[in-house]
Amino acid sequence: MGSERHTSVDEHTRSILVPHIGRQGAFVDALHDVQQAFGYLPEQALRVLADELKLPLSQVWGVASFYDQFYSVPRGRNIVRVCTGTACQVRGSQAVLQRLESVMDLKNGETSADRAFTLETVNCVGCCGLAPVVVINKKVVPNRDVERVIGDLPKGNEGDE
């Protein structure tokens, strides 16, 4: 039930926070660690975090919502990010994004219903020499290899397709 789930989130979050308690300005780092554990920032985890770090929940939410890399909703198991940095833009990242939107049947920023994929954009990953690039689960992939790499990814729920 709900309360059971809360307990496990509570405990997990508390264990993540142990090294951060008492460290000055550890808050953003703590958010990173919580997100790494859950894949996003569950509301309950933020409540625990506020409690443990003795901060008002409003402030916790204020910071979490300020930064683009913190997510308040669950995301896909595989993250496909189209780089829209200048060099990629000049070499056609918009066309790459449009192509992936139609191939994956997702709009920019959306997660597929089976949570296999999230498609989003990222501001420059610094691989401008290979532009345009797509980042697939932290691996920077040049445009020509994108479909192959996506095809090789484990989707988890194969039967759903």
Add this chain to the structure above:
Amino acid sequence: MTWSGLSETCRRGTRVMNKLASAADLAALRARLMAERQPGCKTVKVCTGSACRSADALEVAQALSRELAQAELPVAVEHTGCQGLCQLGPLVTVQPEGTFYGHVVPFDAPKIVDLAVKRGQFVSHLACPHPETGRPVRSADDLPFYSSQTRLVLRYCGMIDPMRIEDYIEVGGYEALARVLQEMSPKDVIAGVKRSGLRGRGGAGFPTGQKWEGARKAKGGRKFVICNADEGDPGAFMDRALLEGDPHAVLEGMIICAYAVGNCREGFVYVREEYPLAVQTVGTAIEQARAMGLLGENILGSGLDFDIEVRRGAGAFICGESTALMFSIEGKRGMPRVTPPRSVESGLWGCPTCLNNVETFANIPLIINRGADWYVTYGTSGSKGTKVFALSGKVRYTGLIEVSMGISTRQVVFDIGGGIEGGKRFKAAQIGGPGGGCVPEEHLDLPIDFESLDAIGSAMGSGALVVVDETVCMVDFARYFLQFTQQESCGQCPPCRIGTYQMLRILERIVEGKGNEGDLERLEDLGRLISETSLCGLGKVAPRPVLSTLRFFRSEYMSHIFKKHCPAGSCSALKRLVIGPDCSQCGLCVEVCPQHAVIEKQDGFTIDQVICVNCAACVTACPMECILEDTGEGEPNERNSADHPDH
């Protein structure tokens, strides 16, 4: 990682992780490391910077290690940071011959091992072709890409293994620190940096020595040194490459800064979350420096206590602004504050804080080692030394470059970059990212330094240099940058929050062919207003790409507004699909058009431009390939129905 284990077996010496208690210990260690390296010792250096890694450099390195092991050759495969020529990655250099190979794939490993390593030959068919003659190039220095550069800050980037502090010490690393601690007073250090004329490489170009002096004079028992590695400019990757390729040079610069500033025990490196490899590399470097006693308490027995911590950003461009960055380290929303007080007086947690860019810190050991008098021989009167640029866009050779200040844009684009790819025509070089401006063809001979760029409304910025050719629409390019700054505006002050939004709306209308008379004047007014009244640097420079393109490419804007025509032919809303003369009248386009926009007339088919949505279904269907994209001003009878459908 598996590869470090593999390469370790054939490496010279063992890893040294004893604490160095004095400068003499450091010198002794260096002497030992140099003695252990046998003269003529063979090594294979594989570039494993981010760009080469995404081109499978790690697989290449593994294949090379495997081949070497099979051939029972005691040769090390060294993983270096970015070697610069990202376009031709993965890059492999075989030492001591210095033969240089590009676009290496794992399949090439046996040939490289057998011919280049074992027999010391030059494998010409794997080498890079010379951009002019097309002949295979033997060593990297024979390529104009490298020979036209002045690599001072990048001298070890791509040469040493960034994961091994021993490699850095062997080439003389931390000697500047030892000299500073032994022979120089903090005042001497500051005087030296001031005399070198070094200016901040993060964009604003503030004199570094003056900043350090300010931080030293500020009253406070607790001071901080921060390295700004929140390189958010789209198109910039200099800081990433430096942190990934030569992290210890940055750390050494920071420790020297801490010594000069005084009362400073803590430092931070604030790195973008989007650079996982840089976070990892600099983290490893800090651990190794700590293990060696180069960070922590009583550094080299001098009594200096200083340690560094890595803090990760979280995807907010605005955190590259120094006051916002400090709030972010404090665990708050990264929103800039009004200055003064300047950070050197009241920065992180209200303490005096000296914040510099990655490249600025990397310059420091160089200035200490070689002296300010040597350093000022590079550069121009107002801008000393070199500048690292991330060269990208439509040039033949993209990558990480370093040039002496004052070099011309022409040399960068045509000598180093090898000119425009695909034989297209150069249009502009955009320098400084979203806070910079463009250098058009008529200013190609303009020297690249702080003053000259400022004079034409461009900016050095952090060092992104994106080359665009005739196929790029400058209006859309300006819109792209403004869209970026508008999204990244923290929303605190109205000129930036509302002003950039209004400018963006006007630009969006123009690229959609819905621009009006007076739009350009409105853009200029808004741009000036935003520049003058925004709270922080981001807002102040946000209108620059628009104002700069308006200055040099006004006719392109006019063409969009008054002729509904994109001269570069790239704005999709201004494209028209028309039926060409080869039409066989098969009628497939009529069938597939979801909008029923293809109309049969007496003299054949035409596309009704009012109904057409440019979906290109007809282009795919047409067996004769005769449905064309019309981007020109001609054929007015095809276009007149489309001009201003909603007016």
